[in-house]
Amino acid sequence: MPGDRPGFELPLRLLLGFRVLIDELHEELARQGHPDVRPMHGFVFQAIGRDGATAAELGRRLGVSKQAAGKTVDALERLGYVTRRADANDGRRKVVRLTDRGYDCLARSARIFEELRAKWSAALGEDRLRAMEDDLRRVTPPNVFRLDIPSWFGG
Amino acid sequence: MPGDRPGFELPLRLLLGFRVLIDELHEELARQGHPDVRPMHGFVFQAIGRDGATAAELGRRLGVSKQAAGKTVDALERLGYVTRRADANDGRRKVVRLTDRGYDCLARSARIFEELRAKWSAALGEDRLRAMEDDLRRVTPPNVFRLDIPSWFGG
DNA sequence: GCACACCGACAACCATATTGACCACTACGG
DNA sequence: CCGTAGTGGTCAATATGGTTGTCGGTGTGC
Numbered sequence: 001m002p003g004d005r006p007g008f009e010l011p012l013r014l015l016l017g018f019r020v021l022i023d024e025l026h027e028e029l030a031r032q033g034h035p036d037v038r039p040m041h042g043f044v045f046q047a048i049g050r051d052g053a054t055a056a057e058l059g060r061r062l063g064v065s066k067q068a069a070g071k072t073v074d075a076l077e078r079l080g081y082v083t084r085r086a087d088a089n090d091g092r093r094k095v096v097r098l099t100d101r102g103y104d105c106l107a108r109s110a111r112i113f114e115e116l117r118a119k120w121s122a123a124l125g126e127d128r129l130r131a132m133e134d135d136l137r138r139v140t141p142p143n144v145f146r147l148d149i150p151s152w153f154g155g
Numbered sequence: 156m157p158g159d160r161p162g163f164e165l166p167l168r169l170l171l172g173f174r175v176l177i178d179e180l181h182e183e184l185a186r187q188g189h190p191d192v193r194p195m196h197g198f199v200f201q202a203i204g205r206d207g208a209t210a211a212e213l214g215r216r217l218g219v220s221k222q223a224a225g226k227t228v229d230a231l232e233r234l235g236y237v238t239r240r241a242d243a244n245d246g247r248r249k250v251v252r253l254t255d256r257g258y259d260c261l262a263r264s265a266r267i268f269e270e271l272r273a274k275w276s277a278a279l280g281e282d283r284l285r286a287m288e289d290d291l292r293r294v295t296p297p298n299v300f301r302l303d304i305p306s307w308f309g310g
Numbered sequence: 311g312c313a314c315a316c317c318g319a320c321a322a323c324c325a326t327a328t329t330g331a332c333c334a335c336t337a338c339g340g
Numbered sequence: 341c342c343g344t345a346g347t348g349g350t351c352a353a354t355a356t357g358g359t360t361g362t363c364g365g366t367g368t369g370c
Contacts, residue, residue, distance in 0.1 A: 005288060006269075007267075008265065010288060011177055011268070013291035014169045014173040054349085055348075056347075066350095068326070071325095090336070090348090092348045093347090093348065110162065113161070113162030114161075116165075124293065129165075133164065135283055137168065195357095209318085210318070211318080221317080223358055225318070225319075226356090227357080230356095246365075247316065247318070247365070
């Protein structure tokens, strides 16, 4: 009976699931003092990481041009989430690093994601949720980062 | 053992799953003579449906302003996928309808989605895939359409 | 018949991406 | 030591796709 499961529903549900999680994350982040971070910024924080990165590196990791990455960094700098500092060893590079506020946002995001996963686990059962994660791993590329999200949808 | 399943992986996998399906859909659509359709357009086609719709209706269904919907219709009209015709019964309305090319694209999309789902079914097992679909239904809003995708990510 | 709601279009603006160009700096081979 | 190639950051122009606001034309109901 293939007809009772239209093929187009699967991608829609995957996207809706993503949306639900991200929307709830940002609602909660807003309540916890980070109302200005937007979905994309979380990926940027992840791409910056503990060691910092230059705008050009961020562009490569996120799959956008270095100019676009630079503009995003500008915005995050205005919001107080990152700082730019000249690299002492390489006069060309300006290293982008998370501020305390940036780390706070990253830590809260991680905790909220845990809580959201726990909610799904309670709703579906831990075994079913693990099965979903396992199955998704089997049909998606292994490298989780390097998403080139920004340009993908609106390009 | 909650730690071995970081909460942030779940949304990422959901998004990657969506991406994989949509990317493969559009690769195949391009091979089958529709290289210019973009991910968003599929949602617009679905929103137009068999009976057609006005730009304002499309805006409501897709969660964007009527102006934005109108611009998208402009683009699809230029590409030859939809036509605008004045409504004989209501002088205000201009009904957007799919052209033959639009229907062709929609039909091919449906078939490709079925093939992609069959691929996942073969990889995961039909029972596991059904379980994933069932679980996603339980944690996502019931109304599949009305996505307001366009504004959501980049807004 | 008239107030109100709705549709479509135009305009101005904003956000985010792109490409191209340019300059400063580093690394390296002659 | 120096010139060339490659890299990083920024400015400029452009494209896309979204928003709000406005306005004229058209139905609809009291």
